[in-house]
Amino acid sequence: MEDQIVKFYQTGTFTVGNRLLAEGQRSVQADMHRTNSLNSGHRACQGCGEALGARYAIDTAMQATGNQLIAVNATGCLEVFSTPYPETSWQIPWIHSLFGNAAAVASGVAAAQRALGRPHVRVIAQGGDGGTTDIGFGCLSGMFERNDDVLYICYDNEAYMNTGVQRSSATPPAARTATTPAVGFSPGNVFGTGKNVPLIAMAHRIPYVATASVANLRDLERKVTSAMEIDGARYIHIHVPCPLGWGSAPEDTLKVARLAVESGLFPLFEARHGKITDRTHIRRKVPVTEYLRAQKRFAHLFGNPPELGRIALIQQVADRNIEEFGLLQ
Amino acid sequence: MDKPFAITLDAGSSLANKTGSWRTKRPVYLDRLPPCNHACPAGENIQGWLYHAESGDYEAAWRKLTEENPLPAIMGRVCYHPCESACNRGKLDEAVGINSVERFLGDEALKRGWKFAPPGQESGKRVLVVGAGPSGLSAAYHLRRMGHTVKIAEAGPLAGGMMRFGIPKYRLPRDVLDAEVQQILDLGVELALNAKVTNILESMRAGQFDAAFLAVGAHIAKRAYIPAGEAARILDAVSVLRSMEGGEKPLLGRRVVVYGGGNTALDVARTAKRLGATESIIVYRRTREKMPAHDFEVEEALEEGVLFKWLSTIRNMADEGTLTVEKMALDATGFPQPTGQLETLEADSLVLALGQDVDLSLLDGVPGLKIENGTVQVRPNMMTGHPGIFAGGDMVPSERTVTVGVGHGKKAARHINAWLRGTVYAPATKHELADFDKLNTWYYSDAPKTVRPLLDIARRTSTFDEVVHGLDETNALFEARRCLSCGNCFECDNCYGVCPDNAVIKLGPGKRFEFNYDYCKGCGLCVSECPCGAIKMVPETL
Numbered sequence: 001m002e003d004q005i006v007k008f009y010q011t012g013t014f015t016v017g018n019r020l021l022a023e024g025q026r027s028v029q030a031d032m033h034r035t036n037s038l039n040s041g042h043r044a045c046q047g048c049g050e051a052l053g054a055r056y057a058i059d060t061a062m063q064a065t066g067n068q069l070i071a072v073n074a075t076g077c078l079e080v081f082s083t084p085y086p087e088t089s090w091q092i093p094w095i096h097s098l099f100g101n102a103a104a105v106a107s108g109v110a111a112a113q114r115a116l117g118r119p120h121v122r123v124i125a126q127g128g129d130g131g132t133t134d135i136g137f138g139c140l141s142g143m144f145e146r147n148d149d150v151l152y153i154c155y156d157n158e159a160y161m162n163t164g165v166q167r168s169s170a171t172p173p174a175a176r177t178a179t180t181p182a183v184g185f186s187p188g189n190v191f192g193t194g195k196n197v198p199l200i201a202m203a204h205r206i207p208y209v210a211t212a213s214v215a216n217l218r219d220l221e222r223k224v225t226s227a228m229e230i231d232g233a234r235y236i237h238i239h240v241p242c243p244l245g246w247g248s249a250p251e252d253t254l255k256v257a258r259l260a261v262e263s264g265l266f267p268l269f270e271a272r273h274g275k276i277t278d279r280t281h282i283r284r285k286v287p288v289t290e291y292l293r294a295q296k297r298f299a300h301l302f303g304n305p306p307e308l309g310r311i312a313l314i315q316q317v318a319d320r321n322i323e324e325f326g327l328l329q
Numbered sequence: 330m331d332k333p334f335a336i337t338l339d340a341g342s343s344l345a346n347k348t349g350s351w352r353t354k355r356p357v358y359l360d361r362l363p364p365c366n367h368a369c370p371a372g373e374n375i376q377g378w379l380y381h382a383e384s385g386d387y388e389a390a391w392r393k394l395t396e397e398n399p400l401p402a403i404m405g406r407v408c409y410h411p412c413e414s415a416c417n418r419g420k421l422d423e424a425v426g427i428n429s430v431e432r433f434l435g436d437e438a439l440k441r442g443w444k445f446a447p448p449g450q451e452s453g454k455r456v457l458v459v460g461a462g463p464s465g466l467s468a469a470y471h472l473r474r475m476g477h478t479v480k481i482a483e484a485g486p487l488a489g490g491m492m493r494f495g496i497p498k499y500r501l502p503r504d505v506l507d508a509e510v511q512q513i514l515d516l517g518v519e520l521a522l523n524a525k526v527t528n529i530l531e532s533m534r535a536g537q538f539d540a541a542f543l544a545v546g547a548h549i550a551k552r553a554y555i556p557a558g559e560a561a562r563i564l565d566a567v568s569v570l571r572s573m574e575g576g577e578k579p580l581l582g583r584r585v586v587v588y589g590g591g592n593t594a595l596d597v598a599r600t601a602k603r604l605g606a607t608e609s610i611i612v613y614r615r616t617r618e619k620m621p622a623h624d625f626e627v628e629e630a631l632e633e634g635v636l637f638k639w640l641s642t643i644r645n646m647a648d649e650g651t652l653t654v655e656k657m658a659l660d661a662t663g664f665p666q667p668t669g670q671l672e673t674l675e676a677d678s679l680v681l682a683l684g685q686d687v688d689l690s691l692l693d694g695v696p697g698l699k700i701e702n703g704t705v706q707v708r709p710n711m712m713t714g715h716p717g718i719f720a721g722g723d724m725v726p727s728e729r730t731v732t733v734g735v736g737h738g739k740k741a742a743r744h745i746n747a748w749l750r751g752t753v754y755a756p757a758t759k760h761e762l763a764d765f766d767k768l769n770t771w772y773y774s775d776a777p778k779t780v781r782p783l784l785d786i787a788r789r790t791s792t793f794d795e796v797v798h799g800l801d802e803t804n805a806l807f808e809a810r811r812c813l814s815c816g817n818c819f820e821c822d823n824c825y826g827v828c829p830d831n832a833v834i835k836l837g838p839g840k841r842f843e844f845n846y847d848y849c850k851g852c853g854l855c856v857s858e859c860p861c862g863a864i865k866m867v868p869e870t871l
Contacts, residue, residue, distance in 0.1 A: 014772045015860060017822025019838060020384060020810075029826040032835045040831045040848035041343030046351070047852035051829040086338035087345060217826060243852075251853030254827060258771065284771075 016217055028060045028221055035062040035091060037071075042089040043081040047250025049240035049257060050078055050155045053214045054126065057153050057238065060221045062092065064228035065122045070095070070109055074102035074127025074136055077162040077242075078155060100135035102127050103143040106150040122228060123149065129156040129170035133197045140197075144204035144233045151227045151234040154197065157242035165245040169195040172265075173317070174310055175297045177245070182300035191313060198271075201235040205274040208234040213266060214241070215257035219280050223270060239266045247296020259291035264318035267325040281329045282322070288315045348830060352851035354866040356824075356844055361763035361816025361862055365427060368415035370728075371398045371467075371736040375412055375427055376817050382430060382809035383819075388443055390809075391434045395445065398735055399470040399513055400463065402439055402505045405432020406797070407496055408732045409623055417765045417815050422775050426800075426808045429781050433805040439508045445474070445516050452476040454749045457538040459526045459691065462490020463731045464544035464722030466513055467738025468745075472542075473516045475746045480536065481518060484525035487574075490546050491723070492731060494571040495593065497600050498793040526691045529718065540717045540745050543692075543705070544738065547685035547723040553588070555679075558648030566597045566682035573600060582677020584608040586652060588643055589682030590620040595627065597680050598635045602790050610636045610674070612643055614657050614665045633790045640665060643679070650676050687724040702726070710754070711741035719745055763816025767862030772823070776811050818842070818863040824855035 017030025028034055037058035044051040062069055070093045073079045079096050082089040097105045106125035113121040125143075127136060132154040143150055159177050160166040167177040167189055174188040182188055201209045207230050212220040220238065227234045241248060241256045248256045260266040261280075265288060268280035289311060292298040301307045322328055332339075363376040374397060381390035394401050405428055416424035437443075454477045458465045461483035469479045487493055488510045492501060514520055526532045533541055550565035557563055564579065566589070572579045585601040587594045590613035601609040613620060616639050617627065631637075642665075644653040652674040657665035686703050697714035699706040704726045711719045721737030723729045747754035782798045789796050800808060818841050825833045825842055832849035833842050856864045 015821035016826030030822040041346040089343035251857040
């Protein structure tokens, strides 16, 4: 009988856990005693991708550091829904200051730990795309340029969701938001330009940059663990769908995130010192329309007649990603 | 007031905020009926035993399997596996090779000498089983495990029924048959051979039996009137296959024509090839598509050089062995109609494989029975019109396969048990079906079916060695692990992992999960991301 590459669903790495795997090979999220850093009772919407992404990332970092972790949070959904004073969902040391200064506060916390003789205590700064790519961008760039010992995690849901879905510099072309409505000659957000913060982070030549998706838990956990093994400035950009802002069904959060990856619109890669070192291949390639159709923010593209030209432009973005990052095996 | 500057409230946990109140729908865990289980005529819990095989616990798998069917090594060779036709994995890549894993488990049990657990408590009741074919053996096994004293009366010289006298050795080696029969007898079932029951009521009275299960099979070959010369050699399939079990092999000659389109016709044609026939031709009045025989068997026969004449009927056979064959044509309703076009075919012998009838003589004089079209009518509980006499297998109206027979035996045993205890057996209500659309196949990787090696063609046309070989441990494990576990939780932790609200509680290995409805917001992500469809959303009630 011919040999074949044996990949069973039970021992593959697609599901969260697996009864047939040895303990050490299972994901952090499969662990009965995971930290649950972001605990129940938070006020995120049903099916929130950001709440999920934050728990995935911080639980992993807690495990990687032996629970020696402090998190600094920018203003945004994550901060508002998790910590309405005096209650909090965080089960780790956690601090919030302002919208734009999370990276700077984190640099300070890291310096303080060093000064206190606790270099083993690691620091994570986290925020949404608004706090990262717009408002906190200057502080973030400074943290990178100084190579401060902080892992900055951006949970990218592609707009200011907490304040009512206003566009950010991470909003994709054609997406409808409260400030880029689906009306007029060229509805939705602008085409052609944009701000790719992972690539900008790479331009700082910091030790580690990665993109991740809530739809690929194993990949995400591996990247956070890798980042915690490195000293200096690190950046991880996690794609987290927002059912409210994107107009997707709450039960479809992971499906939508998966389609973003499988269409090529959200490439998963890793870079060290400014050079791409690895990428996660697409498993089942899909046209961008599958991703777009699952979200009401793109519904205006599929009217009668559909905007085939603009859909083709979005497909071009995906195709270019696939080629640039080598996403197909 | 020893709070820090500007702090007026005690810090608290968000656990005070019971977000479960947001919910309008709630997720619930459920077991759905896997399509394989649904399709199995013997009612096996296939997904259930594959679950144990996946972790390499073959004995647990065998024990789970034999809760429903005591003959896995036989099943793994002769069953037409409707489970595989129904398997959801077939829509993904290829169906799971359930039949080959079943055979592996059965062979493993024989190799390792695993025994059935003896009955817990003797009931003191006596049941007579008539016929040691698949149905009778199955009923005897289940009745014995329920604590009843069971005696099988078999008219033939050996146990097995059609499994011995109808199925050729190249499909079912006799040592396998003997070994699985012995496992049942080892439970304390009494087997009387050459013990034909001629009057059932008399036999029950004489042996002080409280109930009887009849499974005498259908052994009388149907004949068709074919004008023939006195020297023409016309045989029937049942006696040809039966005489294969004796010392003297049937004399079929070099050119053999088999008339019929069922699996028995194929068995005879393939047997003739092995006996040295240079030509073995099946004549059938309809087309290959309309043939009742299973297509994989037609395929195997073609590979072995068996020839087919479709759309043909045999008009007569002359002394010197010349058959006159008339071509047929299908009419608008798909029924074959004569065309008047004749041709001839040379044959040393003609074997009729036109179906079988039941020998019902043992039922003469039993009041209350209903017989229609040569079969005994039974109620849904498998009881005949006469209280205490049950029947199953080929002698009742049904599809005549080993697996259906085994299923009848089990079903009858459960009803007999209830009847003997003065109760009524109520089968558990069936779970809703786990259709393909209930699965999230993203989580399953591609893994094509392990094809069982076929005996080299040259060898198999000249010998009666087994044609299909078994799996070994590594590929049996591979095959078992291809199971999607449709509708039944396999503890992949997806629900536990994907809940944004930590509202899924993991209870530990083998204990599955529980929802924490205090915090579950009812988003439904767990349902969408459950690979096997073991969760569903139901509306909240006020």
